[in-house]
Amino acid sequence: MKYYLYIDECGDQNLANYEPTFPVFSLCGVLVREDKDAIIREQIDELKMSLWGTTGIILHSRDIRKCQKGFEILFDLDVKKKFYEGINHILGQEGIYTIVCTCILKEPYIRHYGKFNDVYAQSLSFLLERVVFYLDEQEGPVELHTIVEQRGKKEDRNLQAYYNQMIDTGTYWVSSARFKNYAKDFVFIPKKANIVGLQVADLVAYPITRHILNPDEVNLAYNIIEKNIYHQGEKLLGLILFPKE
Numbered sequence: 001m002k003y004y005l006y007i008d009e010c011g012d013q014n015l016a017n018y019e020p021t022f023p024v025f026s027l028c029g030v031l032v033r034e035d036k037d038a039i040i041r042e043q044i045d046e047l048k049m050s051l052w053g054t055t056g057i058i059l060h061s062r063d064i065r066k067c068q069k070g071f072e073i074l075f076d077l078d079v080k081k082k083f084y085e086g087i088n089h090i091l092g093q094e095g096i097y098t099i100v101c102t103c104i105l106k107e108p109y110i111r112h113y114g115k116f117n118d119v120y121a122q123s124l125s126f127l128l129e130r131v132v133f134y135l136d137e138q139e140g141p142v143e144l145h146t147i148v149e150q151r152g153k154k155e156d157r158n159l160q161a162y163y164n165q166m167i168d169t170g171t172y173w174v175s176s177a178r179f180k181n182y183a184k185d186f187v188f189i190p191k192k193a194n195i196v197g198l199q200v201a202d203l204v205a206y207p208i209t210r211h212i213l214n215p216d217e218v219n220l221a222y223n224i225i226e227k228n229i230y231h232q233g234e235k236l237l238g239l240i241l242f243p244k245e
Contacts, residue, residue, distance in 0.1 A: 001138070002034040005131060005146045006197035007124075010061075010205035015115040018106055024212055027123035028101040028205035030197060031131060031230075036096050041196045047086040051079060058191060059087075059199040061206040091203065092224040098134060099204055099229045100238040102126045103212045108243050120155075121162040125171050126240045132174045133237060134230055135182050144182040147189055149198050156188045212241065 010026040012018065032040065045055045051073065063069040074080040102123035109119070128146075135142050146163075150156055163186050170176035189195050207221035208229075230238025 001140060002143045002145060003135065003138075004032050004034065004037050004197055005144060006030045006032070006195070006201040007127070007146065007148045008198055008201035008205050009120070010209040013104075013119045015106060015110055015117070015119065022213070023106040024209055025104040025106065025119050025123065026101055026205055026209040026212070027120065027127055028099065028201050028208060029127050029131065030201040030204060031098040031100060031134065032096075032197060037197060040090065040096060040200065043090045044196045044199070047083070047090065050086070051083055056194065058194050059203060060191075061202050064203075087203070088221075088224050091200070091228075094227050097200065097228055098238065099208070099225065100127050100130045100134070100240075101205065101208050101229070102240045102242065103209065104242055105212075112243050118158070118162070121159060122242075124159070124163065125166055126242065128166070128179070129171055129174045130230060130237050130240065132178055132182060133232070136178075137232075142182055143184045145184050146186045147195065147197060148186070150188045150190045160186065160188075208239070 007027060007029045010028065011022055011024050013025050044059070048055045048057050048059075052070070057070050060069070063071050064074065067074045074083060104119045104123055131144065135144060148156075148159070151159075167179045167183055168176055170179060189198065191198070204225050207219055207225065210217070211219050211222040229236065
């Protein structure tokens with residue numbers, strides 16, 4: 001059985017000069033089994049067709065919030081209501097996808113480790129470790145295909161090198177053999193390719209990050225997706241905060 005891991009980020013990885021009101025970098029993975037991936041794609045495409053008459057619109061959290069770049073139709077409150085009801089229904093389906101998200105807390109991170117580490121790469125290692133834990137629980141042979149949105153030639157090349165090294169050497173918690181048992185490929189896709197899984201990862205990353213920044217604020221989007229964050233029984237494994245002060 002194939003699983004797809006779609007990865008997107010929220011916030012920036014800059015440690016030297018970051019926005020003090022947004023001191024978090026989140027790397028969010030949406031893990032979807034192949035058959036359920038097809039269901040989500042169909043549902044998202046149906047919603048797009050019903051509102052835009054095309055599947056070509058790319059869902060992007062920031063553009064949605066600001067009603068820009070194709071989302072100006074959300075200024076119409078009836079359209080906005082239909083859109084949010086549709087997207088909340090899709091993302092609120094329990095068990096259709098699984099979230100694993102690493103959140104780097106910049107202030108304590110800098111105190112412990114300084115400003116020069118690659119927090120994207122470190123976040124990826126934490127994320128993939130938890131994905132392996134999840135796949136260990138599944139029955140039968142499993143393949144993991146990881147899809148990341150392109151950021152730039154240099155950044156993508158460095159991340160690919162880090163991923164290759166991690167697969168070859170393993171981490172503290174996951175051996176190289178365990179990674180290689182699942183990992184089949186690691187590909188970079190441009191945003192314009194309109195990959196639904198990457199759009200879902202983008203949509204869930206923002207409310208998770210807002211929850212980390214202010215867990216007491218009203219966050220209806222987080223409430224909708226919370227049940228799909230990876231758990232082992234009562235233990236929450238799919239939301240990794242680093243460092244823990």
